[in-house]
Amino acid sequence: MGTELGVIAVSMQPNVSICRLSLEQGRRLESEMGMTLKRLLRSGDSLFALGRGEWLIVLPALPSRAVLTLAMLKIEQVFGESPFRFDGLELPVQFVCGAAVSPEHGEGPLYLMQSARIAALDAQQRGERGAIYDKSMERTSPQLAILERDLHGAFGGDKPLQLFLQPKVHAIGGECDAAEGLLRWERVPGEWVAPTVVLGLIDRLGMRHRFNRWLFQHAAQALARLDAEGFDITLSINLSATDLYDAEVPDLIAQALSTWGVPARQLCLEITETDMVDDAGEGVADVLCRLRLLGVKLSIDDFGTGFSGMSRLKHLSVQEVKIDRSFVVDLLSSERDREIASSIIALSHRLGVMVTAEGVEDAETAAALAALGCNYLQGFHFSPALALDDFVDWLKLYDAGRPSCLSSVST
Template sequence: MEWPPERTELFPEDADNPAEREALQIVVDFEAVQARLAEFSIDDGTRAALRVFAELADVSGFVSRLREDWRALDPSEVAEDEKGCALVYAAFSELFSQFPHWDFSPRWLNALTSAWLELIAAGVPADWLLGAANRMLDRSLALAFGDQPGGARRSVDLVRAVNKVVLFLCAILGEAAAGYRESLHVHAEEFDERSGLPNLRQAIAVLDKAVTEGKPGEHVAVVVLRIEVGPVLLRMPAALSRRLLRQMVGRVHRALRPRDTLYLGAEWELVVVLPALANAPHVTLAMTRLLHLFDAAFPILGREYRLTPVAGAALFPEGGRDAETLLQGARLALHEAQRNGERSEIFRPEMDHSAARYAAIEQGFLQALRDDRLELYLQPQVDASTGACMHAEALLRWQHAAGETVAPQFIVEIAEEAGVSPQFSRWLVTRAARTLAEFALEGIPLRLSINLTANDLRDEELPDMIEQALTIWNVPADRLTLELTESAMISDEQHSLGILYRLRDLGCRLAVDDFGTGYSSMAYLRQLPLNELKIDQLFVRRMDESPQDREIVRSMIQLAQGLRLEVVAEGVETKGTWTLLSEYGCQRVQGYYFSKPIAVTDFVRWWHERRGELVRPAD
């Protein structure tokens, strides 16, 4: 055996094994052990005395009697649990049953130290263990010589030998315990506790090394794979989340080449370093293979969990010449894939410009939110039979400093990614309540619709926040309609239902928006406390020309009528479409035929000009 031996992995990681233990590397300093041996003079004479002691111990039944003596110590008050106690008993029994073979060799010392550290890892204090070992070795003299004639006279050398062993073991094992604590500290700095994976700091070091040591003609890539965190993961208990993460890590790890390495980046984000790729297309193949790993569910405790991954990659040198730049490029590619609804992307230089533009817009939006420079534009919804306008939809408008009008959906995305969704929703609800209060002063008995997101339905404080805004502005709750998409309502069905019923009890009206473009489940329509169903413009715009669209819209209206829901159709651009919808029984219509979205002051003027009259076509 080489001296010193390889460092020992005490608890090998098995990510798919529920009984797995933390991977922790402990380095035994055998040079220090040799120095200790010399310090305590455990020479050939001492070893010979110990061999005699071993023979006497064997004759005297030392091991079985010592085991009974050990059990009398009862460590149940210091071990974590019954299993920990059993581990302590077993380890000490094994330790002393091997006493005749104590040869102080590197192999023996390594086994001893590993067993000792496993006891400490089980939760038994090191000081208590050292004291117990000391008492047991002292007791061993009486057990070994008690039944031997003249044992006391012949035991002086053996007593000295055993005492040296006691001191030696206490010193070595004390150092091992201190080393264990230091290793825990180092491990915490370099490894993620939940996944057992090395962290991003190590990923950057390995990636830099791969770039520096790469051979000409070989490619180095880094892949960032991120799991979409939905309500299921957000509400999952910590223990179950850890098991799911470990199982995911195990599945990915087994799919990698021996030379590839896996790390944990942010939460639910894996980083894979792929060195020595033969050509650039191999990174595309690697990403495809990684994504396919998630096609199968992850079974845990009798249930199956499905995870949705998105991946981004960057190649050296095209995507950067150092680890941090490559990692940044991979994350930009991942972000681009998410924005485009793709599963994966490879970094391209133009993504840097896109990211810079996105960052500028984000900063501008955050400043506009703080300075209250966002605006609501209103689009009328008119009675399909009379043309009277008693309802409008509030649509977000914001113009970036560069003069660019930013799409509402993009603004919502920025708010979510910047972590300001609650503040943005509060601004939206408060501005809508203030607008309704201003309408009341103008003598306009209008209802107003605003759009909420799936994130809003995860906010337990949403109903209280809406109630507070309506109270401050003295607005009846039934004047405010909350529109949500089908997917938002069922993204976390049970939790969403609770929020929706609280909003309904508050008195607000609830509408399902863009009906027909999502899940369109009859079951959820029956369960949700809805007042309105809004037909998406995708089906409305072509009703004049498409018999299929006409039939789809007619069926939707009949369905809503059967469920006693009011029907709103958006995307009305011709008088013919308006007429058809009215004939089908649609209650309200909305679209450019009546008016495009306009500023609040323009809407007030528009409404007063048409008061008491049928709405005329827009100019």
């Protein structure tokens, strides 16, 4: 939130220029690297793209750690010993590989993946290319120890976590009857800790279950407040795909909705990292079934990234997909991005699924998405994420039709 407001404040000052950089080449490079990794795998291995230059490789039935070490060395040989060739260029690629073994380093997928990430961080700090998890890697740096201490305090009411809301408006007509709840933490006045850092700490400390309880309660509380103000809003919150392995999640959501008297139809779960979902598994299938029976909506977040996004429309039975912002920011200048967005919208509509585009930053992009048939728009063109009180004030101004409530945040 601090960064968002900072961008707006700076852009409002006189004699200021702003430069936006395109990540088109970066996205293509990541895709090419992912395909290279896929070619290294055995027939029974699996590759998942987690986004932001991170991949997960699942190697079943390895006879020993020695084979795991050899697999890591094979990756190092491909990416580390010679430059990576891309678009006629030779690019040096810096990578680090962390590995973990089940069940020794974590019985569940969430804990196993976190152990691998800790191993990668440890290897990076020691200047190495890879490492296998060891419990001694859990030693905490002084700075990280302070963050962990303060995060414990945040759950206890000291400098608490906050749920900010960003509007989602209809592409045709412009009505606002939906929003996304986004995690924010102001650790000390003026210092906002990035949500990815907060969530990483939560997983590291084994506090995901506690965080989910907090998230569901605050989402339901926000909906109750909005209802009291006269607004019928559908609120989306992010749920990691690995949370679908937690059998208590439907009960926690039902409890929160009941406590605050909120109908389930007003809550939408945006599932992230959907490549991690094996919904053929009995546990995940049961959780998904109970969520559908509860009546909450399901959405696929960051749609269009990864390797199996399209198949998730069939298997997860969602009501919404969100076009990843990476396909939206350059929509006007990139024919490729426009074709991807158009294809996602057309396919989703044929399956009866609504489409939201995030990362909408100007009126021209909003108009282009509306012309393609997108249902909802979300981004700085309308508003950054706002604290609940500020969001209520924004809704009142927006409903009153004051043009200034748009122009002030889109300039």
